[in-house]
Structures are given as C-alpha cells and as structure tokens.
Amino acid sequence: MTPVAAARSPQSSINPETRLKLYRTMQECRMLEKRAYDLFMQNLIKGTSHLALGQEAIAAGFGNAMQPGDYTFCTYRGHNHTLVRGVTMTQILGELMGNSSGLMRGKGGSMHLTSVKHNMLGSYAIIGAHLTIANGAAWSAQYRGTDQVAVCFFGDGTTNIGAFHEALNFAVIWKLPIVFVCENNLYMEYTSIHDVTAVEHPAADRASAYGLEPVLIDGNDVDVVYRTALRALDLARKGGGPSLIEAETYRHGGHSRADPGKYRPDEEVKEWLAKDPLPRYRNRLLQMGIGESELQRIDDETKAAVDQATETAKNAPPPPLELANKDVWADGGSAWRN
Amino acid sequence: MAQLTYRDAVAAGMAQEMRRDKNVVFLGEDVAAAGGVFKTTVGLLDEFGPNRVRDTPISEQAILGAAMGAAMTGLRPIAEIMFSDFFAVCWDIVVNEIAKARYMTDGQVTMPLVIKSGNGGGARFGAQHSQSVENWAMAVPGLKIVAPAFPADVKGLMASAVRSDDPVLFFEQKSLYATKGEVPDGEHVVPLGQANVVRQGSDVTIVALALMVPRALKAADILKEQHGIDATVIDLRSLVPLDTQTILREVAKTGRLVTVEENPRLCGWGAEISSIVAEELFWDLDGPIVRITTPHVPLAAANNLEDEQIPNADRIVAGVRQLVD
Numbered sequence: 001m002t003p004v005a006a007a008r009s010p011q012s013s014i015n016p017e018t019r020l021k022l023y024r025t026m027q028e029c030r031m032l033e034k035r036a037y038d039l040f041m042q043n044l045i046k047g048t049s050h051l052a053l054g055q056e057a058i059a060a061g062f063g064n065a066m067q068p069g070d071y072t073f074c075t076y077r078g079h080n081h082t083l084v085r086g087v088t089m090t091q092i093l094g095e096l097m098g099n100s101s102g103l104m105r106g107k108g109g110s111m112h113l114t115s116v117k118h119n120m121l122g123s124y125a126i127i128g129a130h131l132t133i134a135n136g137a138a139w140s141a142q143y144r145g146t147d148q149v150a151v152c153f154f155g156d157g158t159t160n161i162g163a164f165h166e167a168l169n170f171a172v173i174w175k176l177p178i179v180f181v182c183e184n185n186l187y188m189e190y191t192s193i194h195d196v197t198a199v200e201h202p203a204a205d206r207a208s209a210y211g212l213e214p215v216l217i218d219g220n221d222v223d224v225v226y227r228t229a230l231r232a233l234d235l236a237r238k239g240g241g242p243s244l245i246e247a248e249t250y251r252h253g254g255h256s257r258a259d260p261g262k263y264r265p266d267e268e269v270k271e272w273l274a275k276d277p278l279p280r281y282r283n284r285l286l287q288m289g290i291g292e293s294e295l296q297r298i299d300d301e302t303k304a305a306v307d308q309a310t311e312t313a314k315n316a317p318p319p320p321l322e323l324a325n326k327d328v329w330a331d332g333g334s335a336w337r338n
Numbered sequence: 339m340a341q342l343t344y345r346d347a348v349a350a351g352m353a354q355e356m357r358r359d360k361n362v363v364f365l366g367e368d369v370a371a372a373g374g375v376f377k378t379t380v381g382l383l384d385e386f387g388p389n390r391v392r393d394t395p396i397s398e399q400a401i402l403g404a405a406m407g408a409a410m411t412g413l414r415p416i417a418e419i420m421f422s423d424f425f426a427v428c429w430d431i432v433v434n435e436i437a438k439a440r441y442m443t444d445g446q447v448t449m450p451l452v453i454k455s456g457n458g459g460g461a462r463f464g465a466q467h468s469q470s471v472e473n474w475a476m477a478v479p480g481l482k483i484v485a486p487a488f489p490a491d492v493k494g495l496m497a498s499a500v501r502s503d504d505p506v507l508f509f510e511q512k513s514l515y516a517t518k519g520e521v522p523d524g525e526h527v528v529p530l531g532q533a534n535v536v537r538q539g540s541d542v543t544i545v546a547l548a549l550m551v552p553r554a555l556k557a558a559d560i561l562k563e564q565h566g567i568d569a570t571v572i573d574l575r576s577l578v579p580l581d582t583q584t585i586l587r588e589v590a591k592t593g594r595l596v597t598v599e600e601n602p603r604l605c606g607w608g609a610e611i612s613s614i615v616a617e618e619l620f621w622d623l624d625g626p627i628v629r630i631t632t633p634h635v636p637l638a639a640a641n642n643l644e645d646e647q648i649p650n651a652d653r654i655v656a657g658v659r660q661l662v663d
Binding site: 125 | 363394403405413435449479480502503504531578581614
C-alpha cells in the first residue's frame with residue numbers, strides 16, 4: 001500500500017507560527033512524559049503508567065488541528081492527548097501522583113485522564129470500548145446540529161477486538177462526524193502486532209471493509225499528521241462522515257512501567273530512534289531558516305514549565321478522604337439504600 | 339385511567355418523555371421500523387421520526403457506547419438491549435464505562451441514560467434468552483435498577499428513569515408484556531427507589547419483584563383462603579436504590595420475611611435483603627428468613643421443566659407455610 005494521505009496531502013506551506021506551535025507542543029509532551037518517567041523512578045508515582053515517548057507527533061498534529069469544541073477520546077496512553085487539549089501539566093502530574101492537584105484529584109489515575117471543560121472526554125483503559133463511546137459524542141453533535149467532530153485515538157492492538165469493528169461499521173452507516181486514529185507503534189503490549197494480525201497494516205487494510213479510504217501515514221512527521229488531521233476534520237465537519245487513519249510510529253520505551261521493552265530487536269529500536277519526531281522536526285525547522293535560539297527558547301520555557309508543574313504537584317496535599325465515597329451518583333453521593 | 343398492556347405502557351412512558359424533552363433519543367436493534375421484537379416501541383418512529391428513533395446493527399457494544407457518548411454530551415438516550423442475556427456481550431460498556439465514568443472523573447461526567455431490556459423467563463426461550471440478570475447489575479456500584487410488575491409502574495418508572503441523571507437499567511419482564519392494568523392518563527411519574535406495599539397482611543411479609551409480584555399476590559390469596567395466613571406483599575420495583583425502610587417497617591409488623599426471586603439462587607437480591615433484615619431487625623423476627631428462588635441451574639425450554647424451575651404460587655405458599663405453621 002502507498003501512504004495515501006501523505007502522497008495526497010497539500011504541499012501548501014504550514015506557516016512558521018504554526019510550525020513553532022507544533023514543535024512546542026511536541027516538546028511539551030516529550031518533557032512532561034520524561035518527567036513522569038523520572039517521578040516513577042523516584043517512587044512518587046504509584047500504580048502503572050503508559051508513556052507515549054516517541055509518539056508526540058500524533059498528539060501534537062491533531063491537537064493543533066482540532067477546534068476547541070471537538071471531542072478527544074483516547075486510551076490509557078493518553079497523557080499527550082490530554083495535554084494538547086489545554087489541561088495543565090500540574091493537573092496531569094498531580095493525577096499521576098494521586099493528589100489533590102490532580103485533574104480528578106486522584107480518583108481516576110494515569111489511565112483515565114478526563115477534562116470535560118476541554119472536551120477531552122476521556123482516557124479509556126479497556127481496549128476497544130472508547131471507539132463506540134466516541135461514536136456517541138459524534139452522534140450527539142450530529143443530532144444537535146453543531147459542527148463538532150469527535151477524534152478517537154487508539155493503538156494497533158485495538159484493531160483485533162470486536163468493538164473496533166462494531167464502531168467502524170456503526171460510524172459509517174450513521175455517517176458520523178468522527179476521525180478514528182490508529183497509533184500503530186508496532187507492538188500491542190509485548191507482542192508484535194504483525195505476529196497476531198491477518199493483514200500487514202492493522203487499521204488501513206481494514207478500512208475498505210467499511211467503505212473507507214485506506215489512510216496510512218508517517219506518524220512521526222508532525223507536518224504530515226497535521227495536514228492529514230485538517231483534511232479528516234474538515235471532511236467530518238462538512239458532513240462527509242468518518243475517517244480511519246493509521247499513523248505509524250514507535251514507542252521509545254516499554255508498554256508500561258513494568259516493561260523495559262527488551263523484546264524489541266536492537267536494530268529496530270535504532271532505526272526508529274533515528275526517526276524520532278522531535279530532532280527530526282527541529283532539524284527541519286532549522287533548515288527552513290528558523291533560528292536555533294528561537295527553538296532553544298521554546299525548549300527552555302518548556303523545561304521551566306515542567307519544573308514548575310512538578311514542584312506544584314509534588315507539594316500538593318493528598319486528596320481529602322471524603323472523596324473515596326463521593327460522586328457515584330449525580331447528587332454527589334453513593335447511597336444505594338434509604 | 340386507561341387499560342394498557344405492560345408492553346404498551348413501555349411505549350407510553352417513552353413517548354411521554356420524548357414529548358417533553360427533545361434530547362431524549364432512542365436506539366436499538368429492530369426498535370424503530372419494526373417497533374421492537376416485543377412490540378414495546380410501536381408508534382415511536384412515526385411520532386418522533388428517524389432522527390430520534392433509530393435502528394442499529396446487531397452491535398450491542400456499539401449501541402451502548404453510542405448511548406454513553408451521547409449522554410456525556412447533552413442527550414438523554416434510551417438504548418435497548420433486546421434480551422437481557424445479551425448484556426453479556428456488552429457488559430464492559432455497562433460495568434467499566436457507564437457505571438464508573440462519573441466516579442473516576444471526580445464528578446465531571448454525568449450519565450443520564452436508560453438501558454431497557456427484555457428480562458426473565460416463562461416464555462420457553464431456553465437458557466440464553468430467559469435469564470433474570472438484574473443481580474448482575476446489582477453487584478456493580480453506579481447503576482440504578484428498576485424492574486416493574488404492573489403497567490402503571492412501567493410508565494411511571496420509565497419517566498423517572500429518563501429524567502434521572504444517573505444510568506438506569508430498566509428490566510421489562512417478558513412474560514408480563516401481555517398483562518393489562520390501569521395506567522393514569524396524562525403525566526405519570528413513579529420515583530425510583532420506592533417499594534410499593536401491594537397487599538397488607540399481618541402474619542408474614544413477602545418481598546417480590548417483577549413477575550414474582552403477581553405470583554406472590556396469588557399465593558397470598560391462597561394462603562388467606564386455604565390456610566388462614568394473612569400476608570403482606572411488597573413489590574420492590576427498584577433494586578437500586580433499595581427501599582429498605584419499607585421492607586424493615588413491614589417486616590417489623592409481621593415478624594416474618596419471605597423473599598421471592600426469579601434469578602438463580604446464589605447472591606440473589608433476596609440474600610442482600612435477608613442480610614439487612616438479619617442485621618437490623620433480628621430481635622423482631624419470629625422465625626428464620628426464607629428465600630424462594632429459581633434453583634442454581636440454567637433455565638430449560640420445555641414447559642414443565644421451566645415451570646418446575648421458576649418460583650410459582652404453590653412454591654411460595656409452601657415456603658410461607660414452612661415458616662408460619
């Protein structure tokens with residue numbers, strides 16, 4: 001298969017201001033995620049966490065292409081997707097640390113980052129479910145007559161579960177304003193997606209089964225992602241229905257905190273590290289004449305912001321104990337009897 | 339007052355709410371053009387149109403996911419799972435997503451949705467289309483559960499379910515669809531979480547739900563006429579919230595409790611009620627608590643086998659006499 005979207009995407013220039021924004025967004029994702037890793041190593045974050053180091057171009061490309069009213073649905077590997085919608089670094093780190101500065105004050109944890117006011121409608125930890133839920137938000141937008149679009153991110157492993165197929169068929173027959181984005185990082189957890197999938201491209205090769213155009217893109221090139229996102233969002237906004245995009249990428253680490261990722265061949269890791277979206281984009285911007293000092297300034301500002309967020313989050317008190325039994329119901333309580 | 343069947347009361351309750359709130363939408367398999375396989379939604383497509391009443395593919399996860407996403411973004415969807423047995427193929431959406439979203443997000447998300455479903459046995463459908471699964475839901479924090487026995491409650495509880503800002507599982511007993519009863523004209527709303535004392539007695543309190551309510555009432559008549567035993571019968575109507583005050587008050591009066599459950603034995607709702615009564619009313623009891631349930635087996639299809647399994651009036655009479663005599 002040819003990388004259709006990349007080949008067809010307009011070569012029109014992305015303006016320098018947007019390019020700097022794309023760079024900054026990727027750098028924020030990268031530095032925040034690295035900090036999350038460090039905090040794990042310091043045992044300040046418990047439980048588990050699924051880092052998206054190496055996959056920043058997808059979150060940044062879409063995050064900058066989406067309108068504020070658009071909905072995000074993503075997986076437990078969702079820190080980046082949450083950050084790009086405008087949630088603060090403190091709220092993300094605070095939630096990972098399980099304290100009162102957290103986005104949900106420790107009630108959700110790393111795998112469930114959600115910010116309704118940013119239309120970031122959730123990080124979902126059971127594979128497949130959120131594709132169907134994203135359809136519901138898209139249906140709601142369609143019914144209410146708004147021009148909102150739902151964007152639903154998921155991993156390559158999701159393409160082999162039933163909900164993926166139910167959701168795609170459903171979205172197409174109802175012509176929903178939704179963009180499905182498969183972040184193919186080549187591994188589900190420990191197993192290569194190629195070892196367990198009937199087709200070469202786990203999402204793109206399934207598109208035709210639902211009457212959709214196969215879209216396979218370089219998910220480590222933020223310009224490509226951004227252009228592809230604009231095109232798919234525009235199609236959905238104009239009533240053209242869903243898109244399914246497979247963005248090829250690579251996670252630099254293991255699946256989760258517990259996984260050093262040793263199952264991956266050294267050559268493969270080396271090859272993909274060379275395609276790291278950040279240095280790659282940095283070099284492109286330098287070649288385009290953007291000054292080193294300007295990029296350095298973004299790096300410095302981002303590092304300062306991450307440091308500041310880390311301090312604030314670290315010093316926040318634990319959540320109040322009363323939260324343990326609050327908000328099962330809409331009245332704020334948890335009573336099941338009178 | 340009009341005489342309506344239980345099945346027509348379903349549509350009447352939904353139509354009442356769809357007229358008052360355009361954000362109420364409805365989706366499910368065969369629910370629109372066909373009016374539902376049990377004919378519980380006849381007329382809704384004609385009145386409310388294809389944007390609000392929508393047929394879906396056989397994709398239970400997609401149905402409930404769509405309902406959830408719509409509920410999160412301003413609509414008040416009603417979704418149908420044709421047979422409650424099919425919850426087994428979409429239970430992830432119910433248990434892991436719908437039930438927990440509000441809690442996990444520190445109250446950011448509200449989930450005003452209803453899942454209606456044909457539940458229970460007596461129709462000779464065999465083990466995969468006859469189960470009473472309300473106990474499955476009762477084990478999950480975050481779900482409200484209703485299971486009406488009479489047409490008036492079908493309409494009134496549907497109204498409350500749709501107006502609830504919490505997810506409600508609405509169990510329709512399939513064997514009751516053809517039964518008739520008085521249903522108030524005009525707006526009719528029955529609050530969630532209120533049991534109904536449908537017969538007042540003095541010797542024993544029988545607590546029942548859905549199909550077991552008419553059977554308990556029949557048993558109470560037999561007990562009175564043939565054995566001189568005067569039974570109170572409580573129609574629970576809601577399992578969550580559970581109206582324990584009504585149960586405790588009535589059991590305190592009679593000193594005896596019998597629960598009648600259609601579900602298989604283990605961890606049935608009657609066990610929870612028995613536990614509550616034993617803990618909180620032990621010194622008012624004049625005898626052991628008796629649970630009458632379907633045995634802990636799958637349901638058979640043959641007339642006589644299914645009838646042997648699901649509690650009937652004779653078994654309820656026997657259970658009460660064992661306690662009272």
